[in-house]
Amino acid sequence: MSGSASRLRFILGLKLKQLRTDRGWTLKEAAGRAGLSFSYLSEIEKGKKYPAPEKLFDLAAAYDAPFDELVSLRLSDELEPLQRVLRSEFLREFPLEMFGVRREDLLSLASDDPEKAASLVGALVDVGQAYDLQVEHFLLAALRSYQQMHANYFRELEAKAAEVRSELNLSPDGVLPLNALRQPLFERYAIDVDTEALRDHPDLMGFRSVFVSDSPPRLLINPRLLPSQQKFVLARELGYRLLDLPEYVPTSSWLRVESFEQLRSNFKASYFAGALLMPESSSVEALSSFFTASRWDPASLEVLRRQFDVTPEMLAYRITQLAPEHLGLRELFFLRFARSAAGSYQLTKVFNLSRAPVPHGLGLGEHYCRRWPAMRLLASSPPGGTLLQRSHFVTEDAEFLVLSQSRPLALRDDADSAVSVGFLVDDQLASRVGFLTDPAIPRTQVGLTCERCPLTPADCADRAAPPRRHQALQRRQRQERALAELGVY
DSSP, X not given: OXXXXXXXXXXXXXXXXXXXXXXXXXXXXXXXXHTOOHHHHHHXXXXXXXXXXXXXXXXXXXXXXXXXXXXXXXXXXXXXXXXXXXXOHHHHHSOGGGGTOOHHHHHHHHHHSXXXXXXXXXXXXXXXXXXXXXXXXXXXXXXXXXXXXXTTOOHHHHHHHHXXXXXXXXXXXXXXXXXXXXXXXXXXXXXXXXXXXXXXXXXXTTSSEEEEOXXXXXXXXXXXXXXXXXXXXXXXXXXXHHTTOSSOOOEXXXXXXXXXXXXXXHHHHXXXXXXXXXXXXXXXXXXXXXXXXXXXXXXXXXXXXXXXXXXXXXXXXXXXXXXXXXXXXOSEEEEXXXXXXTSOEEEEEEEEOSSSOOSOSOSTXXXXXXXXXXXXXXXXXXXXXXXXXXXXXXXXXXEEEEXXXXXXXXXXSSEEEEEEEEEEOSHHHHHHOTTTTOTTSOEEEEOSXXXXXXOOTTTOSOOOSOOHHHHHHHHXXXXXXXXXXXXXX
């Protein structure tokens, strides 16, 4: 539910329900007094219908309430706490319908106890402020849930990419040249592609691209991007046009997130771009061949990447789209870390289809485990490389085969990036990956963050911070055991 009309319907429904309850009337009694059907009044109270003016006068007369007060947006003192709920940006923007929850139903529940509902929203706002969370963080979480619902595989987008390759007379499985993507943008949509204009705007050099809706429209691509990255930008732009997606985003990367539909449109256009650059059938064939090799060879991954002329991140993320559907490897995750010249590490992207608690946005200021292969690559010099590792969680009965690649960031001189794809080591992986038992693959115990890790200094020479969270948990467990011995629990 959004917009002033929806809010007006809901507030009227709240007022009528409160007036009826105050008078001790049943819904049937109130409907009879107002000359309305039982079902129609029920729809009004739920905020689904807004009656015609003459019906509003009948309702005001039946409830002996001033007409102006009944139709205003002001709430009574008893319902005033609901204003915080109604004004909640989270409630307006979060795609509740995707999870089978209607806003009307949620707000109807809130109207049963306005003070508790307002307190709950207030608590969420306070937690968000404490952890510097914005509505966009919740929307991004919703997008990840959307991907998880589909196991990160979207058949209709794969089919559209294959159709476009055929329609443009492109090779069904070969590398796409830049001009093959620029040409349809210009011929079909009169979009001029400019790879120099952003140099004149230093403040915009952090964006991969900027779309300017002039006449003719212009797509400004950052000149620092690699040719493979430029092709992704062009393919993404084609995706927006060919898929007729709403909520167009004029900049890449994000400046701000305005709605869930905007996020989903950007995701679909990006997915289409990946499927266009790495066609489904040939990619599955190449990945199957790669995984069935009996020995691990880092060079084979480079061969795979060059086969489609994509970056390590494009390849890694494409694996997360195709492996669950075609290889049956559903227990996987994707991570992207960045390291600044000052030596600080940041987790910039995470997607987890597995049940294991892989690194994510944990407590503020904590240090991610330095034993993850991506972190090892970022700590090495010079940047760039490939590392495969079997990572066993120290606190979970789970082991992952983690494939990581690193490279310097194209848009920054002072930072490097590393991406990882991890697969749960189980019978399914053993049946698909021939090099799983290669003795050349190192096995390492890993944690989430140093603060939460139980490994002692003798067990881990890579620790970057004391295990204060782990120690606090142990202290609490000792206290609970002591209380249990006293019979308190």
